[in-house]
Amino acid sequence: MHISDGVLPMSVTLASAVVTVAGVALSLRQVRNEELPKIAVVTSSFFVASLVHLPFGPTSVHLILPGVVGALLGPASFLSIALGLFLQSLLFQFGGLTALGANALMMGLPALLCGLLFQSLRGTTLVRHGIAGAVCGGLGTLLAALILAALLALAGEDFFGVAKIALLAHIPVFFVEAGVSAFAVTFLFRVKPELLAGGRPGR
Amino acid sequence: MEIHLSWPQALAGTLAVALPLAVALFLLRRFVRAGRRDGDSDWTVPAVDGHGHGSSFFHRWDARYKLIGLLLFAFAAASLTSLALAMAALAISLAAALACRIPMRGALRRLLAMSGFLLMLLLVIPFTAASRPGETLLYFPGLPGLPFHVGGLLLALTIVCKASAVALLMEPLFATAPLTVTLAACARLGVPESLGRMVLLCHRYIFVFLHEMSRMYRSMRVRGFVPATDLATASAVGNFLGMLFVRSFERTGRVYEAMLCRGYQGTFPSAATFAATAADYAKTFFWVMSGAALVSLDLLRLAPW
Structure with a gap:
């Protein structure tokens, strides 16, 4: 779920924008020039993947996949997520332009954490990769939902109800994300394992 | 103040709010859907700068100053706390969206995209x-423990106005110049050039991958794939995404090598030149001042509500 313009108070909006700008600047500095096209590819393919809607019982959910982005890009995943969210706002108005900082934190921090976690969990076998993918996929969504709820709660007591509903709405996404991430990671492990090195060369 | 509504009052009140909203949403949906074309064209991702060449107020505005003026106004609009001022900001943005003389379908599509989130706020916050x-609390019949806060409704309406105001500014801001020019302007304003390059690459790739995805998905459907809530769907979609990613990666890798062969050295040549005139300064001054006026009226609590 994306936060639209005007929901968060200006202090929270500006603070999260500052943190996001710092995060993007930091990951830009670490990324080498020839890695930029790879980040653009990951960003665009996950942008496209986020348009896939899957049925969950009577409703449908769309994928976010912060866990897989983290696994693929490692430390550069924050940059990728911020870029993807900017494009979503630019093209579709999913998430407001002024709320971009908050949205980038909400999805980018889980991706970063999942990237680290994935590298330590993934081991060398297919099964381990599947488990790591499921854990990161589920955890990424869970963290994103928690950050969303925390941001909404920061907006004041009037938003506690919205925050609770947002958390509840993420429960189906959590299961779908864990499943799809596990299968996407095992697919990549079988087909192109070098991509899962998380942006680290030589692994 | 607590007001206990009777059944007819509650029904009439709910209808008075919900009916116009439902009609407006229905018309919006029909209008946006009617714009979809059949066939192979990618209607799902509108090229953001499809109407980048024109001669309106916004097209003729120096892109650097347009970014400054409209972004400051957008942040000012997003910070408002009074409903009356949020409506004023919405009116200004609506005028801007009309003044840029590009089809309103893009702007309306944006409003439709937000409508789910905003409806949820309208329903939950009160x-x-x-x-x-x-x-003032309203008690609906049959819901004794769940008061309806009139203040909450005003808060939700304020958010709806602010979000729509900023959304309506997106087309004047980004659709009234070619994306390359807007990004070159961002670079002049201090945004790292590599970031602009990546936006440009992604904007291009998204169309390519979307086309690839719809082709792959169509062939899955032809082979009998029906999405459901089960592990088989997760497996199929996981493999589908993995394949989409591998194909995209290899394809863009080839494109990148071809670019290198043709002398790409990490920058795109840009023909954009900027020269601000008095009119550009005046436009920027107008937008910054209207934003500042809204914010100061809001801080001084001079608006009636």
Whole structure:
């Protein structure tokens, strides 16, 4: 779920924008020039993947996949997520332009954490990769939902109800994300394992 | 103040709010859907700068100053706390969206994209807002424990106005110049050039991958794939995404090598030149001042509500 313009108070909006700008600047500095096209590819393919809607019982959910982005890009995943969210706002108005900082934190921090976690969990076998993918996929969504709820709660007591509903709405996404991430990671492990090195060369 | 509504009052009140909203949403949906074309064209991702060449107020505005003026106004609009001022910001943005003389379908599509989130706020906040002394509570019949906060409804309406105001500014801001020019302007304003390059690459790739995805998905459907809530769907979609990613990666890798062969050295040549005139300064001054006026009226609590 994306936060639209005007929901968060200006202090929270500006603070999260500052943190996001710092995060993007930091990951830009670490990324080498020839890695930029790879980040653009990951960003665009996950942008496209986020348009896939899957049925969950009577409703449908769309994928976010912060866990897989983290696994693929490692430390550069924050940059990728911020870029993807900017494009979503630019093209579709999913998430407001002024709320971009908050949205980038909400999805980018889980991706970063999942990237680290994935590298330590993934081991060398297919099964381990599947488990790591499921854990990161589920955890990424869970963290994103928690950050969303925390941001909404920061907006004041009037938003506690919205925050609770947002958390509840993420429960189906959590299961779908864990499943799809596990299968996407095992697919990549079988087909192109070098991509899962998380942006680290030589692994 | 607590008001206990009777059944007819509650029904009439709910209808008075919900009916116009439902009609407006229905018309919006029909209008946006009617614009979809059949065939192979990618209607799902509108090229953001499809109407980048024109001669309106916004097209003729120096892109650097347009970014400054409209972004400051957008942040000012997003910070408002009074409903009257949020409506004023919405009116200004609506005028801007009309003044840029590009089809309104893009702007309306944006409003439709936000409508789900905003409707949720409209529905949830009035019932869950914090209690304040002296506020007006409505009790619906049959819902004795769930008061309807009128203040919460005003808060939700303010958010709806602010979000729509900023959304309506997106087309004047980004659709009234070619994307390359807007990004070159961002670079002049201090945004790292590599970031602009990546936006440009992604904007291009998204169309390519979307086309690839719809082709792959169509062939899955032809082979009998029906999405459901089960592990088989997760497996199929996981493999589908993995394949989409591998194909995209290899394809763009080839494109990148071809670019290198043709002398790409990490930058795109840009023909954009900027020269601000007095009119550009005046436009920027107007937008910054209207934003500042809205914010100061809001801080001084001069608006009626």
